[in-house]
Amino acid sequence: xxxxxxxxxxxxxxxxxxxxxxxxxxxxxxxxxxxNFAHGDVFMVGGFIALILFMLITAWLGVAVIPALILVLxxxxxxxxxxxxxxxxxxxxxxxGSFRLAPLISAIGMSIFxxxxxxxIQGPRNKPLPPMIQGTxxxxxEGSNTVVLAYKQxxxxxxxxxxxxxxxxxxxxxxxxxxxxxxxxxxxxxALLGIDVDRTISITFVIxxxxxxxxxxxxxxxxxxxxxxxxxxxxxxAFTAAVLGGIGSLPGAVIGGLLIGLIETMWSAxxxxxxxxVAAFSILAITLIFLPTGILGRPEVEKV
Amino acid sequence: xxxxxxxxxPARPAAGALLTRAVREGGFAALxxxxxxxxxxxxxxxxxxxxxxxxxxxxxxxxxxxxxxFIARFVQVFFVNKLTKTLLILxxxxxxxxxxxxxxxxxxxxxxxxxSVGALLLVLGLLWERRVxxxxxxxxxxxxxxxxxxxxxxxxxPVALGFIAAYPMITLALxxxxxxxxxxxxxxxxxxxxxxxxxxxxxxxxxxxxLDLGYVAFYAVGAYSYALxxxxxxxxxxxxxxxWAFWVCLPISGLLAALWGIxxxxxxxxLRGDYLxxxxxxxxxxxxxxxxxxxxxxxxxxxxxxxxxxxxxxxxFTAADNGFAAVFGLEFSPIYRTIFLYYVIFALALLxxxxxxxxxxxxxxxxxxxxxxxxxxxxxxxxxTTNTKxxxxxxxxxxxxxxxCFFAAxxxxxxxxxxxxxxxxxxxxIVVLGGAGSLVGVVISxxxxxxxxxxxxELDFLKxxxxxxxDPTQYRTLLFGLxxxxxxxxxxxxxxxxxxxxxxxxxxxxxxxxxxxxxxx
Numbered sequence: 128x129x130x131x132x133x134x135x136x137x138x139x140x141x142x143x144x145x146x147x148x149x150x151x152x153x154x155x156x157x158x159x160x161x162x163n164f165a166h167g168d169v170f171m172v173g174g175f176i177a178l179i180l181f182m183l184i185t186a187w188l189g190v191a192v193i194p195a196l197i198l199v200l201x202x203x204x205x206x207x208x209x210x211x212x213x214x215x216x217x218x219x220x221x222x223x224g225s226f227r228l229a230p231l232i233s234a235i236g237m238s239i240f241x242x243x244x245x246x247x248i249q250g251p252r253n254k255p256l257p258p259m260i261q262g263t264x265x266x267x268x269e270g271s272n273t274v275v276l277a278y279k280q281x282x283x284x285x286x287x288x289x290x291x292x293x294x295x296x297x298x299x300x301x302x303x304x305x306x307x308x309x310x311x312x313x314x315x316x317x318a319l320l321g322i323d324v325d326r327t328i329s330i331t332f333v334i335x336x337x338x339x340x341x342x343x344x345x346x347x348x349x350x351x352x353x354x355x356x357x358x359x360x361x362x363x364x365a366f367t368a369a370v371l372g373g374i375g376s377l378p379g380a381v382i383g384g385l386l387i388g389l390i391e392t393m394w395s396a397x398x399x400x401x402x403x404x405v406a407a408f409s410i411l412a413i414t415l416i417f418l419p420t421g422i423l424g425r426p427e428v429e430k431v
Numbered sequence: 432x433x434x435x436x437x438x439x440x441p442a443r444p445a446a447g448a449l450l451t452r453a454v455r456e457g458g459f460a461a462l463x464x465x466x467x468x469x470x471x472x473x474x475x476x477x478x479x480x481x482x483x484x485x486x487x488x489x490x491x492x493x494x495x496x497x498x499x500x501f502i503a504r505f506v507q508v509f510f511v512n513k514l515t516k517t518l519l520i521l522x523x524x525x526x527x528x529x530x531x532x533x534x535x536x537x538x539x540x541x542x543x544x545x546x547s548v549g550a551l552l553l554v555l556g557l558l559w560e561r562r563v564x565x566x567x568x569x570x571x572x573x574x575x576x577x578x579x580x581x582x583x584x585x586x587x588x589p590v591a592l593g594f595i596a597a598y599p600m601i602t603l604a605l606x607x608x609x610x611x612x613x614x615x616x617x618x619x620x621x622x623x624x625x626x627x628x629x630x631x632x633x634x635x636x637x638x639x640x641x642l643d644l645g646y647v648a649f650y651a652v653g654a655y656s657y658a659l660x661x662x663x664x665x666x667x668x669x670x671x672x673x674x675w676a677f678w679v680c681l682p683i684s685g686l687l688a689a690l691w692g693i694x695x696x697x698x699x700x701x702l703r704g705d706y707l708x709x710x711x712x713x714x715x716x717x718x719x720x721x722x723x724x725x726x727x728x729x730x731x732x733x734x735x736x737x738x739x740x741x742x743x744x745x746x747x748f749t750a751a752d753n754g755f756a757a758v759f760g761l762e763f764s765p766i767y768r769t770i771f772l773y774y775v776i777f778a779l780a781l782l783x784x785x786x787x788x789x790x791x792x793x794x795x796x797x798x799x800x801x802x803x804x805x806x807x808x809x810x811x812x813x814x815x816t817t818n819t820k821x822x823x824x825x826x827x828x829x830x831x832x833x834x835x836c837f838f839a840a841x842x843x844x845x846x847x848x849x850x851x852x853x854x855x856x857x858x859x860x861i862v863v864l865g866g867a868g869s870l871v872g873v874v875i876s877x878x879x880x881x882x883x884x885x886x887x888x889e890l891d892f893l894k895x896x897x898x899x900x901x902d903p904t905q906y907r908t909l910l911f912g913l914x915x916x917x918x919x920x921x922x923x924x925x926x927x928x929x930x931x932x933x934x935x936x937x938x939x940x941x942x943x944x945x946x947x948x949x950x951x952x
Contacts, residue, residue, distance in 0.1 A: 162705045172471065179470040182486055209466045218916050222923055228642065229923035231705065232863050235856050236915025243909035248472050254484060359852070363716070366709060401724040408713040408720070415710050416698045 132274045134396045140280045142388020143287035147342035148365035149380035151335030157311045157375040164234035167362015168241035173207040173343030174353040204337035211336030246355040367411040373424020457505035464500040515560040522552030599770045625881045627780040629861040629873035631830030637868035639823035640803025642708040645715025649828035651850035653684040653835025658735040677741035688832020689825040696824035722847040734846025866925030
């Protein structure tokens with residue numbers, strides 16, 4: 128029981144991070160129908176930006192940890208958003224309307240480029256950071272059989288929930304969100320009705336990257352280390368989450384993220400940690416084969 | 432970054448307005464660059480003696496980069512002629528390189544040379560612009576040249592084939608025995624392996640239109656089949672096979688890989704397009720992760736070493752009395768094995784190409800192409816899409832398995848490190864950049880990408896420009912990714928983007944690929 132509860136907490140924390148990244152995949156897929164392969168690497172760039180900003184703000188400016196964290200979040204979201212904006216502008220926009228493989232290959236190239244760029248300019252070693260937020264609460268049990276909730280886990284879950292609420296409001300209630308949903312349904316029609324489609328797509332990329340940047344900060348805070356190669360596996364897992372939840376569906380992405388996080392931690396706890404990535408990849412394959420529309424996705428209707 | 436000036440615009444806007452526009456665009460691009468590079472390039476994280484991270488500022492790099500981006504964007508907006516643009520941008524970048532050298536190291540004779548080269552390029556660019564303005568832009572290719580070009584391309588295939596066949600002899604004659612091993616092994620064999628993989632994947636992606644991001648899985652299956660059979664099974668059960676191990680295992684590896692192609696192909700038959708790509712990626716990763724974690728089977732990260740090398744049809748390449756050199760009365764040298772390996776992979780690649788060409792004329796090949804163009808129409812015409820897809824998967828996988836078997840035999844050592852996702856991406860990039868479906872395109876892009884990759888090892892003179900601790904090889908993957916993006920932007924349908932139809936009514940016409948769709952899987 129204690130083990131289960133502990134893994135539940137860990138799984139939800141990890142799942143929040145995956146969920147945040149998954150939203151970026153699902154939004155981009157919804158609006159332009161492409162798998163933004165470089166999204167995992169944008170998440171990694173976000174993590175690096177957060178690392179450097181955090182060091183800059185705490186060490187050079189001498190700001191306390193909590194205000195520094197908020198600053199890092201805000202600046203990191205803006206800067207990572209700028210990265211994804213540029214990527215979309217340079218590598219994807221000229222290929223819009225071109226044949227289907229082209230943007231995917233460009234995205235794969237971009238993914239390779241980003242991770243190696245960070246390797247070259249920041250060095251290949253792991254970048255450890257002393258823990259930002261320490262301390263835990265013992266929820267139940269005693270001795271060695273305890274369920275522990277770390278403050279950083281609380282911060283991760285609260286920030287994720289808050290951001291998702293803001294994001295939900297953005298998509299459902301604002302003109303921007305309306306434009307986005309319109310583009311998702313029919314780009315040509317939306318353009319005819321006076322929506323600037325290019326701008327809406329750019330903003331979609333920026334929002335996706337901003338959420339990935341938050342995930343990057345959370346990842347850095349949770350594991351205390353970031354590496355140039357850290358984009359690939361979380362990226363694929365987040366994509367799995369998006370597919371599991373039903374690609375194109377925003378709540379689906381979050382649910383999928385939480386599920387993948389839970390499955391991964393439970394698998395590591397009860398089976399073997401060696402095969403946890405195999406478990407995640409197998410879920411991806413199994414979902415796509417048996418439930419191609421995911422949990423909340425709409426079935427794809429093909430018109431001939 | 433914003434809308435590029437249309438080269439065919441009839442009237443150019445007034446020079447003053449154009450100048451302000453170019454400055455504005457350039458300034459904007461420079462500002463974006465500043466924002467992009469602010470934390471991640473400007474401040475490098477390093478571990479100090481106490482193992483803590485410290486920040487090392489590099490503002491001069493950021494400044495140089497921003498200036499470079501400004502110039503590039505400015506030139507791109509302000510000038511129309513492509514050659515002018517290229518010359519001017521190259522000239523400015525060379526000047527900036529010289530400046531960087533002068534700022535970071537010293538203003539020595541080397542920096543002076545760089546400066547003068549940059550200035551020369553600038554002057555050339557401006558002169559060319561003057562010429563273009565006075566003479567007007569001439570049509571780049573006249574019909575007569577085009578006709579001559581197409582006549583040339585007819586002979587290009589056989590000439591290239593002859594060159595590839597004679598390549599080891601040419602390098603041997605030019606570089607001698609010691610020097611040519613590197614050229615045959617690192618360039619020749621390496622490129623041919625990728626050509627073979629590209630041609631194998633071409634069956635799946637180019638002909639059947641099924642996007643496969645996990646092709647490396649079959650390469651791994653082939654390599655591990657040979658490695659495990661040759662190091663474990665044969666010595667225990669059929670020690671007599673000894674020198675024939677490679678030749679016995681080659682078909683077995685191909686068949687096992689084809690079997691895996693069918694096993695992995697079955698569940699994904701219903702998937703299309705990007706979904707198929709992601710699932711095949713997942714399968715590729717699963718196979719690699721299993722190879723890493725199932726230590727009893729594959730020896731995990733440590734890999735398998737002492738894999739027997741191929742023999743010359745039973746005659747081993749050793750210095751012993753029954754070795755190749757002794758039997759043929761030659762002096763022993765490792766070069767014979769390298770040359771032999773070169774011809775083995777050359778033959779395997781030719782086999783792949785031959786089979787592909789023949790299959791395109793068979794019903795199954797036509798079914799693949801029909802499937803690529805329109806799956807629903809294909810099904811309506813009564814083609815069994817399940818079998819069509821499975822044969823494509825199985826055949827593609829089989830050639831991947833052959834290549835893997837050869838790879839294991841050539842290296843003598845394999846580990847899961849050789850079968851990462853980046854390999855799959857590289858092979859897929861070769862196929863798509865070459866122009867999916869085109870055999871010649873695969874050759875061109877393999878030579879460009881793999882050869883370019885290898886040639887970076889040779890660029891030692893760059894150390895003089897960027898200082899002693901500059902290592903060109905660390906930029907290989909970076910440039911590879913960049914090349915993928917740039918080639919896609921330049922030619923989204925790949926380098927060879929016209930196709931000859933296999934079935935035609937009266938005469939064979941090449942079809943521009945922009946009339947076709949593909950990759951719908």
